[in-house]
Amino acid sequence: MNRREFITNAAAAGLLLPLAGGLGGHAFAASRSRLLPVPLRKGDTVALVSPSSATDERINLQLPREVMEALGFKVKTGAHYGSRYGHLAGTDAERAGDINTAFADPEVRAVIALRGGSGAARLLPLLDYEAIRANPKALLGYSDITALHCAIHAQTGLVTFHGPNGTGSWNRFNADQFRRVFFERELVEYRNLVEAGDELVARRNRTLTITGGRARGELVGGNLAVLSALAGSPYLPDFRGRILFLEDVSEAPYRVDRMLTTLKLMGALDGIAGFIFGECTDCDPGGGYGSLTLDQIFDDHIRPLGVPAYRGAMIGHIRQQFIVPVGGRVEMDADAGSFRLLEPVFQAG
Template structure:
């Protein structure tokens, strides 16, 4: 999943038109825009804003997973396309996403996969259309670019979580149903099972600095988020709870990206910090390497804010569905966070 090749060009979007509203859509008191929750039988759109899939079977599995959740599926016109490593040209992929937001029968949009390339779409998205037709948008990894840009331009709460071709295991299905169908005020707490170990080792959280903090969530994949630095596609970090994850990045690159967030002033503005999983982020061969512990000590501890690592967020089989823009309270000592207000409107 090489994300270091995508474009980070920043082009200002046009003025946002007033919200006309769709089923259940509403603007929350603190400036968020909320999409309606889902019902069994609703239509969801499958789109491929980033990399292409390797085999057509992956598209079939994504469709079957949505249908097994009790939803109807409408595929984007180019969701199975290919242009180099991308799932079609920028115009085709952006066109599919805009079309899904404009289609009144589609109630949610699920990204087929991440990979690379979503940032190339940001100048091509119709943010006025999105604001007029707020819908659930679900995906993670490279989809962080869409979460950041759409929230910055419209205030819409979107959702960092499983992609269509990912694992729809019992944990992920439970998250989906509780959040989108039941509209539950979620409590995000890692599941822990000791197995045959004397003490649990799996899904452990570590407190970096204790305490509680409240704020709206912002974040996603560290590489993708840092690549948007200096553009108009990042929301304001002031008072936010920053959550991050990554995959396949050596510690020296993680250090560089945290340095970017520090130099742009983002870290100094946040109220709390949650780090998920950094899969395959081990030091390579060479003279030596910083550890992730040292990186957090250098960049996060001086902020003197509540912070913990190990949340079930990232390139892992079982993962939280995290509302980008949702207001939460985090408890760094317990390694948990919970929704303080609905992130979906009544349908």
Template sequence: MHRRHFLGNTALAALLLPLARGTDARAAPRGRLLPPPLNKGDTVALVSPSSAMDEPFDLQLATEAMQALGFKVKTGAHYANRYGHLAGSDAERAGDLNAMFADREVKAIICARGGSGAARLLPLLDYELIRRNPKVLLGYSDITALHSAIHAKTGLVTFHGPIGAGSWNRFNVDQFNRMFFNRELIEYRNIADAGDELVQRKNRTIPITGGKAQGELIGGNLTVLTALAGSPYLPDFSGKILFLEDVSEAPYRIDRMFSTLKLMGALDRIAGLIFGECSECDPGDGYGSLNLAQIFDDHIKPLKIPAYRGAMIGHIRQQFIVPVGGRVEMDADAGTFRMLEPVFQA
């Protein structure tokens, strides 16, 4: 789902640099926290922490999808509300999240959609409550704000992947079953299908810098992540594998956001980079533009860390379910990464 543009300019990021450098100490969790495993028959909650649904019928489809996966469904008290473009007031949306983390019957929280507005909730979330009641949280795009803040404040492993009202196609359902029901240590490898082309074009991965690296995954939507610069809601980037994706951003904006990550010291601390899809990120009209390949050459190659792009992560129909905080090994030459440890309580 599309989220609104709300990133400030690089000059603002530079002003926030002293705060960004101090973020790690203030946000450091007590240790990695794993959610309990899921089973068919469990109750899951549908919440709307970001934008309101464009088509109200999509909320019914989200409920039906969760039921088809084998769950009972609870919905947030305000998940169908609307306040401007948002799914209710900040207090209502944060209240639904806190209530579902507190509800002992609920075993997972599925975000109905992304859009914009989740960052507004971060000061209103009860992180001690979340720490005491760890559970699966699933969503992507604007939900990056929740993944980042909850992991930074509690250490909880959350999951970047399909939203409730998104496409539950065969690939996404298989990812869900392998992650949550089979609890596999998944190897993430793009679908290899050339279709009627002589050589494969779709779902190709492209090395930026070859090599292998290990570390915990952090990241998500590039715009949402960089908009948290200077706040206490970013996790420590040191030694991490950073995964990113975006949608409807001109290359000059992508360049500016990588500049923000560089200025705040994040890029210099990561062990590897996995870039997913940047959907609808073509240059606009005018005097010309850097392309994405040049942006990666400028910002990522000088780091001399393993990095590749084209992973099935982002605003695409078939997408990986990625554990934020999960420990992985990436292989930039092969364009793959694999989980090294379980991400659920034993």
């Protein structure tokens, strides 16, 4: 079964669950109280794990270690960090075991995903959520790691962090984001870096308001394709009263439309407080009779909700990206195209 067949089947299962609960039911995990991870300092030990696809070059196992050391950490790697099982970085039991071990290890203060790809959703029934709840630590990664963010937040309430994977670009912007969020524990304002360059008017990193206004709530979300594939499972957080952020890569607009339709039909968009879309990288329509534009898709699915919404945030498969706390409480301003943390996302100390 390929990725898109899996998403289609999962979405179909998600449509049935609200019906089982009667009209107005919602296919979400029960909400849990928010749980903050322990703070990080230079000199701490972090674990590098590989929950998704295997790497194709040994250098991609070495570089993330060097990045973490350059940030000031000691590094442990999972026992199956460099393993391969088909396209995956080891069997499901091996990959889940490395995550469970990292959370249970008293020396480890944070867990960093090596890369995305696919396969993280296969691990969700194998994770030790009680151990994760008892040992709250920051988890960092994006793309396929959305499955872990959603499941861990749904099952434990733990705040995790959507941001660069170990093999991603650790350019100056991303490294600065990491220091501000993790070391300085700043109440960050997430506002796009907009520079005109030699253009009369800036073109890159522009935001576009869908519906104006301000909203407050906890952030939930991540990669749209991965998140929508959790429809009908106990690993999808409740979106009601929250600000939903999404991004994607290499998805034709008709597939973005289909995935948002899935969320709409299962009730996931009902009651959200606000909406932020990052980048949809390489999401151009193909040939043929034409396509809905992304603007039209957001007008159809998001604008009728009547909640503050904007697109273009620096979230997603881009070189410079925000580190976004999943579960962090924020205020968004859809007219300004920004959001800011209202409360700390780490334990005191």
